[in-house]
Amino acid sequence: MQRKFRLTRSEDFKRVRRSGKSYAHPLVVLIVQTHDQPRARTRVGVAAGRTVGTAVYRNRAKRLLREAMRTLIPNIASGLDLILIARPGLVSATLEETRRALFNLLQRAQIFIPTHES
RNA sequence: CAGGUCGGUUGGGCGAUCGCGGUCCUGCGUUGUCGGGAUCGAGGAAAGUCCGCACUCCACAGAGCACGGCGUCGGAUAGCACCCGGGGCGGGGAACCCUCCGUGAGGAGCUAACCUGCCGGAUAAAAGGGCCACAGAAACAAACAGCCACCCUCACCCCUGCGCCCCUCUCCCACUGGGAGAGGGGAUGGGGGUGAGGGGUGGUGAUGGUGAAAAGGUGGUGUAAAAGACCACCGGCAUCUGCAGUAAUGUGGAUGGCCAGGUAACCCCCGCCGGGAGCAAGGCCAAGCAGGGACGAAGUCGUCUGCGGACGACGGGAGACUGCUCGUCUUCAUACGUGCUCUCCCACGCGGUGAGAGAGCCAGUCCCGGGUAGGCCGCACCGAGCGGCGCGGCGACGCGCCGCCCAGAGAGAUGAUCGCACAGUGGCGCCAGGUUUCGACGGAACGUCUCAACCAUCAGCGCCACGGACAGAAUGCGGCUUAUAGACUGACCUGAGGA
RNA sequence: GGCGUCGUGGCCAAGUGGUAAGGCAAGGGUCUGCAAAACCCUUAUUCAGGGGUUCGAAUCCCCUCGACGCCU
Numbered sequence: 037m038q039r040k041f042r043l044t045r046s047e048d049f050k051r052v053r054r055s056g057k058s059y060a061h062p063l064v065v066l067i068v069q070t071h072d073q074p075r076a077r078t079r080v081g082v083a084a085g086r087t088v089g090t091a092v093y094r095n096r097a098k099r100l101l102r103e104a105m106r107t108l109i110p111n112i113a114s115g116l117d118l119i120l121i122a123r124p125g126l127v128s129a130t131l132e133e134t135r136r137a138l139f140n141l142l143q144r145a146q147i148f149i150p151t152h153e154s
Numbered sequence: 155c156a157g158g159u160c161g162g163u164u165g166g167g168c169g170a171u172c173g174c175g176g177u178c179c180u181g182c183g184u185u186g187u188c189g190g191g192a193u194c195g196a197g198g199a200a201a202g203u204c205c206g207c208a209c210u211c212c213a214c215a216g217a218g219c220a221c222g223g224c225g226u227c228g229g230a231u232a233g234c235a236c237c238c239g240g241g242g243c244g245g246g247g248a249a250c251c252c253u254c255c256g257u258g259a260g261g262a263g264c265u266a267a268c269c270u271g272c273c274g275g276a277u278a279a280a281a282g283g284g285c286c287a288c289a290g291a292a293a294c295a296a297a298c299a300g301c302c303a304c305c306c307u308c309a310c311c312c313c314u315g316c317g318c319c320c321c322u323c324u325c326c327c328a329c330u331g332g333g334a335g336a337g338g339g340g341a342u343g344g345g346g347g348u349g350a351g352g353g354g355u356g357g358u359g360a361u362g363g364u365g366a367a368a369a370g371g372u373g374g375u376g377u378a379a380a381a382g383a384c385c386a387c388c389g390g391c392a393u394c395u396g397c398a399g400u401a402a403u404g405u406g407g408a409u410g411g412c413c414a415g416g417u418a419a420c421c422c423c424c425g426c427c428g429g430g431a432g433c434a435a436g437g438c439c440a441a442g443c444a445g446g447g448a449c450g451a452a453g454u455c456g457u458c459u460g461c462g463g464a465c466g467a468c469g470g471g472a473g474a475c476u477g478c479u480c481g482u483c484u485u486c487a488u489a490c491g492u493g494c495u496c497u498c499c500c501a502c503g504c505g506g507u508g509a510g511a512g513a514g515c516c517a518g519u520c521c522c523g524g525g526u527a528g529g530c531c532g533c534a535c536c537g538a539g540c541g542g543c544g545c546g547g548c549g550a551c552g553c554g555c556c557g558c559c560c561a562g563a564g565a566g567a568u569g570a571u572c573g574c575a576c577a578g579u580g581g582c583g584c585c586a587g588g589u590u591u592c593g594a595c596g597g598a599a600c601g602u603c604u605c606a607a608c609c610a611u612c613a614g615c616g617c618c619a620c621g622g623a624c625a626g627a628a629u630g631c632g633g634c635u636u637a638u639a640g641a642c643u644g645a646c647c648u649g650a651g652g653a
Numbered sequence: 654g655g656c657g658u659c660g661u662g663g664c665c666a667a668g669u670g671g672u673a674a675g676g677c678a679a680g681g682g683u684c685u686g687c688a689a690a691a692c693c694c695u696u697a698u699u700c701a702g703g704g705g706u707u708c709g710a711a712u713c714c715c716c717u718c719g720a721c722g723c724c725u
Binding site: 037038039040041042043045046047048049077081082083090091092094095096098099100102103106107130131 | 172173174175201527528564565566567568569570571625626
């Protein structure tokens with residue numbers, strides 16, 4: 037997932053975590069907030085707290101989330117800010133399990149737009 | 155071959171596909187959170203932050219105090235306390251041999267390489283304080299108990315002069331009796347001995363026990379009793395001194411006297427070092443905000459009007475342009491009062507009429523100007539830099555030559571999938587051998603051979619399955635500590651070992 | 654990234670070189686018809702872990718682990 041799709045500013049993280057709507061999964065937590073401008077590019081932030089493990093496991097969790105999100109991001113509605121928070125079980129999960137967990141969360145949030153190919 | 159020990163290197167490889175970040179170059183009817191190309195992209199510990207630096211800011215005349223750290227010798231270094239090489243004291247350390255214990259299986263000790271802790275001063279060179287629970291007489295300076303001598307006192311025993319008292323016998327005088335002698339007993343006094351209770355004076359120095367720790371050890375001489383008081387041997391210390399070593403120190407010799415604990419990772423003393431903080435250090439920038447400062451006024455006329463005001467001209471205030479004037483441009487306008495605007499609420503004559511409460515405004519222009527958040531720099535580095543080779547040194551390390559420029563940061567880039575081999579582990583099957591030295595023969599490497607030793611739950615081959623540790627840079631560097639599956643490789647020691 | 658503080662029964666905790674206080678909780682007992690309250694008794698072989706100094710360490714020194722706080 038390229039950096040232009042990423043949520044980077046500390047202010048944005050605070051805003052989304054304060055006023056966004058959250059959806060939980062045993063592996064990941066998703067927080068969604070609608071942006072002011074509906075045509076803006078959807079951005080995704082990734083977080084892993086100290087409960088996940090040491091720096092190696094935190095980095096692995098965030099890589100899994102970014103890689104899984106990369107293939108899903110063309111099908112997500114625009115004008116959104118998302119945050120993905122890793123949970124401790126994510127470290128032992130595979131890429132396919134992570135992708136299924138994210139797909140489940142995006143459908144529950146009703147922001148996934150299916151295309152003909154998928 | 156069996157066992158033990160210490161280092162060094164490495165830290166998964168190759169290929170395909172999808173994907174991520176930095177730098178440089180480049181493209182454009184679309185200058186973008188755009189496209190294309192090249193190149194680079196985690197570690198030995200990046201970790202812990204235990205030391206030492208670089209760098210930055212603050213403070214600072216110099217020196218000292220306080221506080222903290224360090225403390226054997228020599229070296230290395232920009233610097234360091236833990237780096238390198240030595241020294242001393244102590245602890246650990248396999249098998250065989252040896253010693254001890256055990257009926258025995260076995261256990262303990264001794265020990266090589268090696269590992270590891272500590273290292274100024276408690277005596278002298280250089281001075282003090284504190285503490286040492288319980289126990290013990292006592293924890294460092296003497297006392298108490300003990301032992302010994304003497305004196306006083308007491309008890310017992312022995313000897314005993316003169317005198318005293320009592321009893322018995324004999325003799326004399328001669329009869330309420332007296333005297334003399336002998337014997338026995340008693341009291342007292344003196345002398346001696348023994349013992350003990352107590353007291354006093356003096357000597358003595360570790361004594362049965364206590365304790366972690368109590369005064370060199372053993373044997374003798376010696377004495378009233380003892381003691382290095384003296385002697386022999388052993389051990390330690392001090393002074394002088396020979397030899398080896400840069401030195402710490404080691405090893406001899408002579409002399410001396412043995413004098414008296416531990417703790418300084420308790421205060422302290424001596425010597426040396428350290429100013430404080432840390433890249434969230436620190437510097438710069440745009441826009442604003444808080445805040446601070448300077449200057450600071452005046453209306454008149456005309457047009458329109460829904461009568462609140464709006465516009466224009468002249469004049470005025472502040473500022474900019476300019477070296478100054480003129481000129482041009484921007485902008486403002488009146489009021490601290492019974493003021494104006496807005497909101498709420500109440501009363502009525504329902505009219506924004508009156509009472510009350512709250513909020514705001516009373517210029518404007520210009521200058522200075524934060525902190526946080528944001529952006530840029532610091533910061534991706536020509537450097538105590540990295541790699542290779544050579545030389546010097548036991549080593550830490552140093553010098554010379556050649557080559558290279560080598561991640562970067564921001565909510566934080568290295569991943570995913572598949573395939574192939576390769577270590578490794580487990581299972582099954584096959585094979586019955588495998589490894590090694592010496593010797594002999596031939597010989598250019600090397601090959602062949604007999605016994606011997608060791609392993610055969612081995613080695614070798616095939617198939618299947620599993621499967622590669624610890625761990626992620628954030629200003630940089632040196633050291634230390636901690637975590638770490640394995641693989642490769644070098645050296646040392648002990649034991650067993652041939653023809 | 655840097656700087657600092659603290660770890661003592663199940664919980665809160667005192668103790669700063671010499672026998673590990675106390676309170677709550679838990680368990681048992683007395684009392685009661687049964688409870689509550691009250692009273693009595695019990696519960697630390699690793700004072701976070703490991704080394705060292707010392708005769709002796711929760712305490713002093715070093716290293717590690719864990720938790721928490723701060724940076725304008």
